[in-house]
Amino acid sequence: MSLAQQYVRPEISALSAYHVADASGLLKLDAMENPFPLPPELQQALAERLAHVALNRYPDPHGGGLKERLREAFDIPAEAALILGNGSDELITLVCQALARQGAVLLAAEPSFVMYRMNAVFSQLRYVGVSLREDFSLDLEAMLAAIAEHAPAVVFLAYPNNPTGPRYARAEVEAILAAAPGLVVVDEAYAAFADDSFMNLAGQHPKLLVMRTVSKLGLAGIRLGYAAGPADWIAELDKVRPPYNINVLSQAACHVALEHLAVFETQAAILRQERGRLAAALATMPGVTVFPSEANFVLARVPDAPRSFAALKAGGILIKSLHGGHPLLNHCLRFTVGTPAENDRVLAALPNCL
Secondary structure (H helix, E strand, O other): OOHHHHHOOHHHHOOOOOOOOOOOOOEEOOOOOOOOOOOHHHHHHHHHHHOOOOOOOOOOOOOOOHHHHHHHHOOOOOOOEEEEEOHHHHHHHHHHHHHOOOOOEEEEEEOOOHHHHHHHHHHOOEEEEEEOOOOOOOOHHHHHHHHHHHOOOEEEEEOOOOOOOOOOOHHHHHHHHHHOOOEEEEEOOOHHHOOOOOHHHOOOOOOEEEEEEOHHHHHHHHOOEEEEEOHHHHHHHHOOOOOOOOOHHHHHHHHHHHHOHHHHHHHHHHHHHHHHHHHHHHHOOOOOEEOOOOOOEEEEEOOOHHHHHHHHHHOOEEOEEOOOOOHHHOOEEEEEOOOHHHHHHHHHHHHHHO
């Protein structure tokens, strides 16, 4: 046992770090990123704005007007208070830190975003996972039974779900909101590609926190997440937020992007269309099962996921293999939706990789 392992909490030592694959020299379709670069006019606007950022000063701890800009851009209700995070990852951390009383429970459907479970471990919350059905739909009866049994301090629901793709029925989420004794975080990281949102209830429902990120919209590199909810919840979460968590470059870049929001909305529309084309083409391939998606990726089960993943990678294409991550994900591959040309390349390569 190393010196570090003697002092680090054993449950931390037992974890594996979040793995990010090296995509050098590969077509990168593994991380649900927007594949489109900034257009030249937006590059110029960004360069001019960033040139005047005061790098010698600490950032505005209140976000430098970003909350107001986000509220206007995404129709966030006036009743909702806002908190900003260094990506939605930090917001998950803040929720867990604030709620980590002894014996408190974090409950989530699974498979879902792995950082829910990892943050439960980090903050010493007791994690309870409730399995989805085989088609990745929500097992509402099991969720409600788990809520009744464990009285969770917080329930996390990805809407739509990552890594599977489907969006749960709105009525199912409403039932969980009604049953949960504590906070319910509806994670809408993929809101730009989904057909429904709970943002209209933010600030009105006393237990609802709607969490989003600008990453999937096309700004993954600036690491900006935001959450909207009742003022009393936001005030408590703000107590554990680092005072300068959103750096000056991210603040300025997000302002520029939101001033040109139509660019990203057009890109999202293209990706939604491409998602349908990619899913339809995958479904015609022998032995491939495609699952519904309202995100910017498509999940498919193939005959031999390790073989297909390796063959695609050997051909210069990096996707995400979920095989082995959860029993329901056996032989599943996740394809981030790329540009039309990138999707063509995947579809041309895959039949020889099955």
